[in-house]
Amino acid sequence: MSFLNGQCLVAMPGLQDDRFDRSVVYICAHTKEGAMGLMINRPIRDLTFSALLAQLNIEQPTSLTAPPILAGGPIDVIRGFVLHSPEYTSTATLTMTQITSLTVTTDVIRDISKGVGPKNFLITLGYVGWSGGQLEQEIKENAWLPVETSTDLLFTLAPEKKWDFALKKIGIDPLLLSSEQGKA
Numbered sequence: 001m002s003f004l005n006g007q008c009l010v011a012m013p014g015l016q017d018d019r020f021d022r023s024v025v026y027i028c029a030h031t032k033e034g035a036m037g038l039m040i041n042r043p044i045r046d047l048t049f050s051a052l053l054a055q056l057n058i059e060q061p062t063s064l065t066a067p068p069i070l071a072g073g074p075i076d077v078i079r080g081f082v083l084h085s086p087e088y089t090s091t092a093t094l095t096m097t098q099i100t101s102l103t104v105t106t107d108v109i110r111d112i113s114k115g116v117g118p119k120n121f122l123i124t125l126g127y128v129g130w131s132g133g134q135l136e137q138e139i140k141e142n143a144w145l146p147v148e149t150s151t152d153l154l155f156t157l158a159p160e161k162k163w164d165f166a167l168k169k170i171g172i173d174p175l176l177l178s179s180e181q182g183k184a
Helices: 049-055 106-114 134-140 151-156 159-169
Strands: 008-011 024-031 034-039 069-071 075-084 093-095 101-103 121-131 144-147
Touching: 008 159, 024 159, 034 069, 034 134, 049 106, 075 106, 106 121, 121 134, 121 151, 134 144, 144 159, 151 159
Parallel strands: 069 121
Antiparallel strands: 008 024, 008 144, 024 034, 034 121, 075 101, 075 121, 093 101
């Protein structure tokens, strides 16, 4: 069995769950017991970085370009995750790949606000989860396409450009995709 740790998944138009429409998910962990990932292209429109800092009782920075807060998925939406470049580490950091690490404490948010956090990062609330065999079945049903992860896909592109970019990366023109299921 091939696991998708560190890969991205692109939701196909036929996916029957509106929560994942045009989503790109970074796979943090994938084993025979299941999978866990973070959506990387869904900004939460009504939550700003400043509001998040206020909720966490973290001092507001004087000069910092406010990053978007992303909806990481529909599960445990009050839990925060910071997916970031690996040069930043703390006791709560899990190294994932050569280009990604994951930290789940508020210390990383505090460091970001002070300008001493990771160079590249995504702040997400919630996550996506699959039970054992569920993700594999969804891939067989063409609900998701695996895509190799890159720094551009994760950290450089604006969230609204990631879905198109990921599809083009594997040679698919997003304009040619249809949400209709195999009509004969």
